[in-house]
Amino acid sequence: MPAPFGPKSATVSPSSIKKERFFKSFLLSTSTVKFFTSKILAIIIIIIERKVIRKQKVYQGGKMELFEVIKKRRSVRRFEKGKEVGRDLVEKLLAAGVEAPTAGNLQVWRFFVVLNPELKKALARAAYYQEFVADAPVAIVVAADLNQASKGYGERGKNVYALQDTAAAIENILLAAYDLGLGSCWVGAFDEISVSEVLGLPSHIRPLAILPIGFPAGEGRKPPRKLLSEVVSWLT
Ligand SMILES: Cc1cc2nc3c(=O)[nH]c(=O)nc-3n(C[C@H](O)[C@H](O)[C@H](O)COP(=O)(O)O)c2cc1C
Numbered sequence: 001m002p003a004p005f006g007p008k009s010a011t012v013s014p015s016s017i018k019k020e021r022f023f024k025s026f027l028l029s030t031s032t033v034k035f036f037t038s039k040i041l042a043i044i045i046i047i048i049e050r051k052v053i054r055k056q057k058v059y060q061g062g063k064m065e066l067f068e069v070i071k072k073r074r075s076v077r078r079f080e081k082g083k084e085v086g087r088d089l090v091e092k093l094l095a096a097g098v099e100a101p102t103a104g105n106l107q108v109w110r111f112f113v114v115l116n117p118e119l120k121k122a123l124a125r126a127a128y129y130q131e132f133v134a135d136a137p138v139a140i141v142v143a144a145d146l147n148q149a150s151k152g153y154g155e156r157g158k159n160v161y162a163l164q165d166t167a168a169a170i171e172n173i174l175l176a177a178y179d180l181g182l183g184s185c186w187v188g189a190f191d192e193i194s195v196s197e198v199l200g201l202p203s204h205i206r207p208l209a210i211l212p213i214g215f216p217a218g219e220g221r222k223p224p225r226k227l228l229s230e231v232v233s234w235l236t
Contacts, residue, residue: 003112009137016171024163056076064178069175069179072178073174073175074221074222074223075184075186078132078135078220079132079137079183079217080215080216080217085182085213086229089182090113090138090140091229092180093213094111094113094140096172096176097169097176100165100168100169102165103149103152103161103164104161106148106149106152106153106161108145108146108149109142109143109165109169110205111143112141112143113138114139114140114141114199115138119198120133120139120212122194122198123141123190126190126194126195127190129192130189130190132185132212133212137212137213138213138214140173140208141210142173142207142208142211143166143201143205143206144165144204144205145162146158147204147211149165149224165166166209167208170208170209177211181211181215183214184211185212186211192207206228
C-alpha cells in the first residue's frame, strides 16, 4: 500500500525522470533565449534611437560667450543684399529654437520657413508694410498648435503656455542668429488672418511672430534698457 504522504518517486520510472529533466532544461533554455533576445532587442533599439538623434541637427554655437550674445544682440532691419542664408544656418537656428523650455514638453511650436519672394512680400504686407520682412533672404514664421496646447492644458495651455513656449523658442532663435553672425528682428505687428491666408494655415495653427533672417547691413544702435532698479522689486 503506497504511503499517504511523501514523494511519489517510488512510483516514477527512470525514463519519465529523464523526460522531466529534458523538459525542465528545455524550459530553462527557452527562458534564457527569451531573456537574451529581449536584451539584444533593447540594445538594438537604443542604437537606432541614438542614430536618429544624431541625425537631427543639434545647435552648435559660434564663438561668443552667452552673456556677450545676450548683451550685444539687437534687432536688425536691414540686410546685406544678395547674401543668401544657407539651409544649414537656418537649420541651426531652428535647432536652437526647439531647445527652449516648453510646458509639459508639449512643443506646440510650429515653424514655417519662407524663402519664396512672393510669399515674403505678402508677409511684409500682412505686417502692415514692414518691407524689411520681404528684403530678408529668409523669413521664419513661428506659430503654435492651439489644439495640441488645449488638449494638454486646456484654456491655460492655449492662452498662456502656447505663447510662452513660442516666445522662448523665438528668443533662442534670435540669440543663435546673432551668435552665427546673422541678424533678425522679432516682428509681432501683423494681421494674423492675413498671415494665415498667405501660409494656408488651418485655424488651430496661430502665427505669433515673423522672424526675417539675413546678414546684417551695418550695425544698428541698441536701444537703452531701463535700470534694474526701475523694474525689479526685491522682497526680503
Ligand atoms: C513681442 C514683440 C513684438 C515686436 N514687434 C516688432 C515689429 O512688429 N516690428 C519691429 O520692427 N520690431 C518689433 N519688435 C522688436 C522691438 O522693437 C525691439 O526688440 C525693441 O525695440 C528693442 O530693441 P532690440 O531688440 O534691438 O534690443 C518686437 C519685439 C517684441 C518682443
